[in-house]
Amino acid sequence: MQSAAKEEADPEKNQGRYNLRRRKDDGDVKEAEAKSEHQEERVEKVPAAPAAPAPTPLDFGGKIGAFFWMLFLPAWVLFLVLHVDQKDPSLSNFPPALPSLETFWDPQALVFVVLWILFQALLYILPVGKLSDGVLLRSGKRLKYRTNGFFAIVVSAAVVAAAVYQGVDLTYIHSHFLQLTTASFLISMMLSIYLYFRSRSTGPDERALGGNSGNVIYDFFKGRELNPRIKEFDLKFFCEMRPGLIGWCLINFAMALAEMKQQNLDAPSCSMILVNIFQLIYVMDGLWNEEAILTTMDLMHDGFGYMLAFGDLVWVPFTYTLQARYLVSHPKPWSLPLLATIIILKIVGFYIFRKSNSEKNAFRRNPSDPTLSHLKTIPTATGKSLLVSGWWGVVRHPNYLGDLIMALAWSLPCGFSHLLPWYYMIYFIILLVHRDSRDMNECRRKYGSAWDEYCRTVRYRIIPRVY
Ligand SMILES: NC(=O)C1=CN([C@@H]2O[C@H](COP(=O)(O)OP(=O)(O)OC[C@H]3O[C@@H](n4cnc5c(N)ncnc54)[C@H](OP(=O)(O)O)[C@@H]3O)[C@@H](O)[C@H]2O)C=CC1
Numbered sequence: 001m002q003s004a005a006k007e008e009a010d011p012e013k014n015q016g017r018y019n020l021r022r023r024k025d026d027g028d029v030k031e032a033e034a035k036s037e038h039q040e041e042r043v044e045k046v047p048a049a050p051a052a053p054a055p056t057p058l059d060f061g062g063k064i065g066a067f068f069w070m071l072f073l074p075a076w077v078l079f080l081v082l083h084v085d086q087k088d089p090s091l092s093n094f095p096p097a098l099p100s101l102e103t104f105w106d107p108q109a110l111v112f113v114v115l116w117i118l119f120q121a122l123l124y125i126l127p128v129g130k131l132s133d134g135v136l137l138r139s140g141k142r143l144k145y146r147t148n149g150f151f152a153i154v155v156s157a158a159v160v161a162a163a164v165y166q167g168v169d170l171t172y173i174h175s176h177f178l179q180l181t182t183a184s185f186l187i188s189m190m191l192s193i194y195l196y197f198r199s200r201s202t203g204p205d206e207r208a209l210g211g212n213s214g215n216v217i218y219d220f221f222k223g224r225e226l227n228p229r230i231k232e233f234d235l236k237f238f239c240e241m242r243p244g245l246i247g248w249c250l251i252n253f254a255m256a257l258a259e260m261k262q263q264n265l266d267a268p269s270c271s272m273i274l275v276n277i278f279q280l281i282y283v284m285d286g287l288w289n290e291e292a293i294l295t296t297m298d299l300m301h302d303g304f305g306y307m308l309a310f311g312d313l314v315w316v317p318f319t320y321t322l323q324a325r326y327l328v329s330h331p332k333p334w335s336l337p338l339l340a341t342i343i344i345l346k347i348v349g350f351y352i353f354r355k356s357n358s359e360k361n362a363f364r365r366n367p368s369d370p371t372l373s374h375l376k377t378i379p380t381a382t383g384k385s386l387l388v389s390g391w392w393g394v395v396r397h398p399n400y401l402g403d404l405i406m407a408l409a410w411s412l413p414c415g416f417s418h419l420l421p422w423y424y425m426i427y428f429i430i431l432l433v434h435r436d437s438r439d440m441n442e443c444r445r446k447y448g449s450a451w452d453e454y455c456r457t458v459r460y461r462i463i464p465r466v467y
């Protein structure tokens with residue numbers, strides 16, 4: 001174990017740790033060999049390039065699992081959207097009755113969704129804000145990203161405020177929720193088909209290691225191309241950070257207006273305000289620290305396919321808004337002690353989440369960053385090191401811990417009368433536990449014995465002394 005500064009001060013030593021083993025386990029052997037050859041060539045030219053790319057084992061229940069998830073996820077969104085509309089959205093009334101087919105479709109809703117995405121695309125391409133460096137790719141290249149997400153949400157807020165001032169009725173979003181969901185689903189489906197077809201003409205270095213099984217359904221679901229771009233326009237980065245994420249805040253705001261209309265209130269309820277502010281802070285923080293997304297799993301390792309396209313454009317805006325949507329017709333009384341507890345939880349969760357994400361991002365960008373020199377690290381054979389003190393010495397995913405505490409603070413304002421507003425919390429535990437195990441497998445593959453040493457030093461995964 002050594003300090004972060006010392007580790008980086010010896011690049012030649014690091015270079016000697018490249019992992020050039022050939023892996024012939026699962027997947028296309030020829031391709032794996034071709035990658036290894038490229039890798040050996042690159043070692044001389046690009047000292048910091050990640051090593052030993054080999055296709056990863058299938059995830060999400062493999063080929064059959066991918067097929068199941070592709071059908072199940074949209075059906076689940078549909079049930080949630082319909083269930084929350086019921087007068088009594090309790091478990092005994094699940095599943096809700098299906099409406100007639102024509103109810104799903106409204107061309108106007110499609111136009112609004114397309115306009116929203118185009119508007120966000122326009123803000124994304126404006127030459128405003130920083131051009132940030134992505135991580136080093138297997139090809140030895142480093143992509144540039146326009147990180148102007150905070151600018152985009154501020155402009156979007158101003159445009160929405162002006163529209164409301166001009167008399168635009170945003171409660172349309174509440175009354176046409178189902179049609180807007182269908183429209184977004186169609187767009188995500190078309191995008192996924194486009195992504196799959198264009199991925200067929202990409203080289204091995206441009207593909208994600210995990211979405212390249214050769215099975216059409218699995219690869220379509222998981223995503224094949226790592227960084228699909230149209231010229232400088234990065235589709236994965238844009239979809240993950242803009243239309244759905246900013247759309248989440250727009251929908252929450254529309255729910256607050258719908259609550260006022262439906263409950264005949266002069267102002268939104270306290271619970272609604274809390275949910276709106278907490279989630280707005282979460283999104284604004286993500287956009288303010290947009291550069292940090294470049295060192296997350298989605299951007300570094302996952303291909304862009306159905307899972308992320310659907311997740312970004314449908315799942316995030318139409319299920320993460322469930323709490324606000326629930327509150328529209330289920331007002332909750334609140335007390336000062338409860339309010340104080342919820343706010344404290346949010347602050348604690350946010351602090352852990354932000355500090356740990358920023359620590360890892362700063363370390364991955366510049367391991368010799370003087371502000372991190374006090375942190376202990378473990379060197380690995382790839383030349384990269386692992387943090388073993390600071391937040392990453394408390395548990396192996398401190399950022400998940402903070403995120404979960406925040407999720408708790410988002411559900412509490414909705415009370416305990418129904419399970420539905422707790423859905424996000426339950427889903428999030430499942431998502432993060434699964435993500436953690438995906439990441440553990442991936443890191444064990446990448447870092448071998450160094451990862452085992454890390455796991456021996458930092459024993460718990462997400463919750464200290466519990467899990
Ligand atoms: N609201 C939502 O729906 C969701 C939110 N999130 C949030 O997004 C954020 C990003 O999460 P996610 O992308 O899953 O994962 P991480 O940001 O935790 O990224 C995992 C990667 O970090 C690196 N890493 C792991 N351990 C260490 C260590 N000790 N020292 C240095 N680097 C390490 C590894 O990559 P390498 O070594 O290759 O650099 C690993 O693959 C989290 O805060 C999460 O809570 C995530 C999913 C959904």
Ligand SMILES: CC(C)CCC[C@@H](C)[C@H]1CC=C2C3=C(CC[C@@]21C)[C@@]1(C)CC[C@H](O)C(C)(C)[C@@H]1CC3
Pocket residue numbers: 073240241245282283285286287293296298307308310311312315316
């Ligand atoms: C459809 C599937 C069941 C699950 C899809 C998962 C996706 C919805 C999430 C995967 C990782 C995400 C992140 C965020 C949103 C949800 C998805 C896309 C994030 C952008 C939210 C804001 C945060 O501040 C963040 C850290 C930037 C998040 C990054 C990961």
